[in-house]
Every structure is written in structure tokens, then in C-alpha cells.
Amino acid sequence: MFLLPHLALLLILTTTLFEAFANxxxxxxxxxxxxRATDLDFLLLTLTVTAYGLxxxxxxxxxxxxxxxRMASLKLKAYQYVFAMGLNILFIGLLKYTVDRPRPFITxxxxxxxxxxxxxxxxxGHTAFAxxxxxxxxxMFRSPVLRGLMLTWALLVAYSRLALGVHYPSDVLGSMLLGSGAAxxxxxxxxxxxxxxxTLLRRSRNLKIVR
Known part of the structure; x- marks a missing residue:
């Protein structure tokens, strides 16, 4: 009996915080x-497609x-990239229909x-892929320019999903974490x-092991 008031208070606080976050x-x-600038809708649509194209x-x-x-290191990077994308696809597939959250334009x-x-x-999915x-x-690479360009591009893809009205901010933030986690x-x-x-790649003919 002593715990009931505390549990009730916790429930009220949790509900209030959830409603505030949803709002x-x-x-x-x-x-x-x-x-959003409606004249740029085509640009946003093009940008959002690059997530899968890239x-x-x-x-x-x-x-x-x-x-x-003939560099094994570059081939290894390709496999590493594909493996990251495979993990990403697995995570997305598991969460999409488990959570089953309606699109914002429907609700x-x-x-x-x-x-x-x-x-x-x-x-x-677009944000997670980006x-x-x-x-x-x-x-993989140490170039500050490449790093800056890639992160800027990923953030712009994330923004496009919001401006186009197909995701909540919480969808996008969760996907940023999911995609980063897969990487x-x-x-x-x-x-x-x-x-x-x-060792596996050395068996390929004439590959140089450059790390």
C-alpha cells in the first residue's frame, strides 16, 4: 500500500513526459x-534518393x-561497407514492422x-542508410574534407525526410543512431x-596488401 502513491506519481510523470515529447x-x-521553401521540393526529393544511390x-x-x-585494402573496405549496410538493413527490417508506427501525414x-x-x-530507412x-x-578515411562532406550530406538527407513530411524527428534521430551503430x-x-x-584476400591473384 505504501508504494501505490509513489507508483501513481511515477506513472503520472511518465505519461506527462511522454505527452510533452510527443507534442x-x-x-x-x-x-x-x-x-520549407516549396520551390526546393524537387531538390529535397533528389537529395533523399541519394541515400540509396550512394x-x-x-x-x-x-x-x-x-x-x-590490385590493392586488397580497398577490396576489404568494400566488404566492410557492404557488411555495415547489411546490418543496417537487418535492423531496419526488424524495427519497421515491430514498432509499426504510422506515418505523420496519416495521423x-x-x-x-x-x-x-x-x-x-x-x-x-533513408536516414539510416545515409x-x-x-x-x-x-x-575508413582520414581526409577532413571527405569526412565533412559525408556528414553534411547525411544531415541533409535526414532534414529532407522531415521537410518532405514523411517522418517524425524522433524517427530520424533514432535512425541516425541506428545507422551509426551499424557502421x-x-x-x-x-x-x-x-x-x-x-589472409583470405591474399589468395586473390596479384593483390598488394597496402594498409
Whole structure:
């Protein structure tokens, strides 16, 4: 009996905080969706598509560069990138239909839908893909310019999903963490077992082990 008042208070506080967060989530989306420059909708739509386009292009470029330059390290980076994307796809698939969150334009008529979207809202696949790509490349290469460009691009993709009215800010923030996590896990696995991977790649003809 002594615990009941405390449990009731905890429930009230939790409910209040959840409602406040949900209200902030929606208000932020309404602001970003409603205040966007409509003349730039085509640019936002183009930008959002690059999340998947770059995801396919980068490992292909890394692999081909490794093949023609006979460098096992570049091929290994291609495999590491693909592994990160595979983890990302797995995480997205598990969460999409487990959480099954409706899209904001379905629940709220104040949100204008600009891009096509039919699957559940959480997580944002485009944002997760962009952050997986950006973070894994940031961890692979030391160039400050490349790192800055990749992170800026990933943030712009995340913004586009909000401005286009297809995700809540909480979807996007969660996806940023999810995509970054997939990149970190892939990098950790490949660095920990680097020698084993290089042993496999050495069997390929005329590959130089440049690290």
C-alpha cells in the first residue's frame, strides 16, 4: 500500500513526459514541413534518393579500385561497407514492422506529404542508410574534407525526410543512431579480424596488401 502513491506519481510523470515529447516531436515536424521553401521540393526529393544511390555506388567504386589497382585494402573496405549496410538493413527490417508506427501525414492532417511513403514510419530507412554510409567512410578515411562532406550530406538527407513530411524527428534521430551503430559494429568486426580477412584476400591473384 505504501508504494501505490509513489507508483501513481511515477506513472503520472511518465505519461506527462511522454505527452510533452510527443507534442514537441509533432511541433518540430510541423515547423520544418510547413516552413520549407516549396520551390526546393524537387531538390529535397533528389537529395533523399541519394541515400540509396550512394549506398550502392560506394562499395562498387571501392571494389573496382581495389581490383584495378590490385590493392586488397580497398577490396576489404568494400566488404566492410557492404557488411555495415547489411546490418543496417537487418535492423531496419526488424524495427519497421515491430514498432509499426504510422506515418505523420496519416495521423495528422497538418502535415503535407511530398514524397511517396508506404511502409511504417520508424525508423527512417533513408536516414539510416545515409548515416551508415557517412560514418563507415569517416572511420575508413582520414581526409577532413571527405569526412565533412559525408556528414553534411547525411544531415541533409535526414532534414529532407522531415521537410518532405514523411517522418517524425524522433524517427530520424533514432535512425541516425541506428545507422551509426551499424557502421561502428562493422568497423569493429573488420578491425578485430583484420588479419583473417587479409589472409583470405591474399589468395586473390596479384593483390598488394597496402594498409
Amino acid at each position: 514537441l516531436d509533432l511541433a518540430t515536424l510541423q515547423l520544418l514541413n510547413g516552413s 549506398g550502392a555506388l560506394v562499395p562498387l567504386c571501392l571494389y573496382l579500385a581495389g581490383h584495378f589497382r 495528422h492532417d497538418t502535415i503535407e506529404q511530398i514524397a511517396e511513403a508506404s511502409s511504417p514510419s520508424f525508423p527512417s 548515416f551508415t554510409a557517412a560514418v563507415v567512410l569517416v572511420l 561502428l559494429l562493422s568497423t569493429y568486426a573488420f578491425r578485430k579480424h583484420r588479419e583473417q580477412f587479409y
